C-alpha cells in the first residue's frame with residue numbers, strides 16, 4: 001500500500017461524524033491496507049450511512065491464479081440491530097430460486113463475517129462493488145433526466161426484480177428510493193482505473209478524540225463510458241417476509257413521500273405497498289422531481305392528512321371498501337408500540353399518523369386541504385401518446401385499493417415499458 005494521505009485538523013467533521021446521533025465507538029476503525037477475516041484487504045472507503053461504513057476491498061482468495069477481484073465491504077456498526085435481519089433476508093433472496101430472471105436484479109451478499117476489536121463485534125457484509133446510487137447516476141445527465149429509453153429499461157428491470165422478490169421470495173422491500181437502487185459498472189476498466197488512481201492519491205483522514213481514524217470517503221467513479229450499467233435493488237435492512245397470503249404488515253413503513261395509503265390508514269399492507277412506492281418513484285425517474293408536492297407542514301414535519309388530501313386530488317376519493325377497512329381497523333393496536341421520530345410512543349396507526357381522516361359517512365375530514373392538481377398535469381416532460389401510455393402505467397400502480405394494483409410481473413409487460421420497434 002502507498003503512504004497515508006494528508007491528516008485533517010481534528011476540528012473538521014468527516015463523513016459519519018456529521019450524523020445527528022453519532023458515537024465513534026459504534027463504527028469499526030478500518031484502515032486502508034488492513035486485512036479482514038484473513039481474506040479482504042481494505043482499499044478505499046466509498047461510503048457511509050447511519051450504521052455502517054463501506055469500503056472497496058481486494059479479495060485475496062485465489063489472488064495468485066485469478067485476476068484481481070474487488071468487493072464492497074459494508075462494515076456494520078456494533079450497535080446496529082437490523083444487520084442480522086438484513087443478512088438473513090438476503091440469504092433467503094439469494095437461494096429462493098436462483099434461475100428466476102429477476103434474481104440478478106437484486107443485490108445480495110457474497111459472504112459475511114465478523115471482526116472484533118476492543119469496542120465490540122462488527123458484522124461485515126460482502127457485496128459485489130457497484131458504481132453508484134441512481135440518485136448520483138441521474139446527476140450525470142442534463143437536468144437529472146436520463147434518456148427515456150434507458151429509464152424504461154430500468155423500470156422494467158426493477159419490476160422484474162420485484163416480481164422475484166414478491167412472488168418467489170414473498171418479501172416486501174418497504175424502502176424503495178433512488179438511494180436504494182444502485183447501478184453496476186458499465187465497464188470493468190472504470191473500477192480498475194478508480195482503484196489505481198486512489199492508491200496513487202491516498203484518502204485524507206483524521207484521528208478523532210478517542211483515537212479512531214476517520215477516513216474521508218471517495219465515490220466519484222468519473223464520467224460514464226457507456227450506458228451499459230444495470231440497476232439493482234439494494235438494502236434489505238427493513239424488508240419484511242410475508243410467507244402466507246394472510247400475513248400482513250401493520251407497522252409504519254416507507255419513506256414519507258412514497259408511503260402507500262394502506263400504511264397511513266392502518267389497513268395492513270403486503271407486496272402491493274412496494275408497487276405504490278415504485279409508482280411514485282416513476283416521477284423522480286422520469287421528471288427528475290417528486291410527485292407529491294404538499295406533504296409537509298409549515299415547520300417541515302410530515303403531515304399525513306396533507307398527503308391523503310393530495311392523493312385525493314390526484315386520484316379522486318378512495319373507494320368505499322378502503323374506507324370501510326379503515327373504520328374496521330381504526331381501533332386496532334399494534335402488537336408492540338412504535339416510537340415516532342419526535343419520541344412519542346404510539347399504539348395505533350391513527351395515533352402515529354395523527355388521524356382520524358374520514359368520518360362515519362366516509363367523507364374526508366379536511367376537504368379544504370385538497371390541492372387543485374390532477375395526475376394528468378403531473379408528467380410535464382412527456383407529450384402525446386407517450387404521455388397517455390405513461391399515465392396508463394402510473395394509474396395501474398397508484399390505485400387506492402392494494403388488491404386492484406397490478407403485480408410487478410404484470411406491469412413489466414406494460415406497453416409503455418417496451419422497447420420501441422424501429423422500422424427497417
Ligand SMILES: Nc1ncnc2c1ncn2[C@@H]1O[C@H](COP(=O)(O)OP(=O)(O)OP(=O)(O)O)[C@@H](O)[C@H]1O
Pocket residue numbers: 046047048049050051052053054072074127128129130131132133219235237
Ligand atoms: N456495493 C457497493 N458498492 C459501492 N458502494 C456502495 C456499495 N454499497 C454501498 N455503497 C456506498 O455506501 C453508502 C452507504 O451504504 P448503505 O446505504 O448500505 O449504508 P447504511 O448504513 O445502510 O445507510 P443508511 O442506514 O443511512 O441508509 C451508499 O450510499 C453507497 O454510496
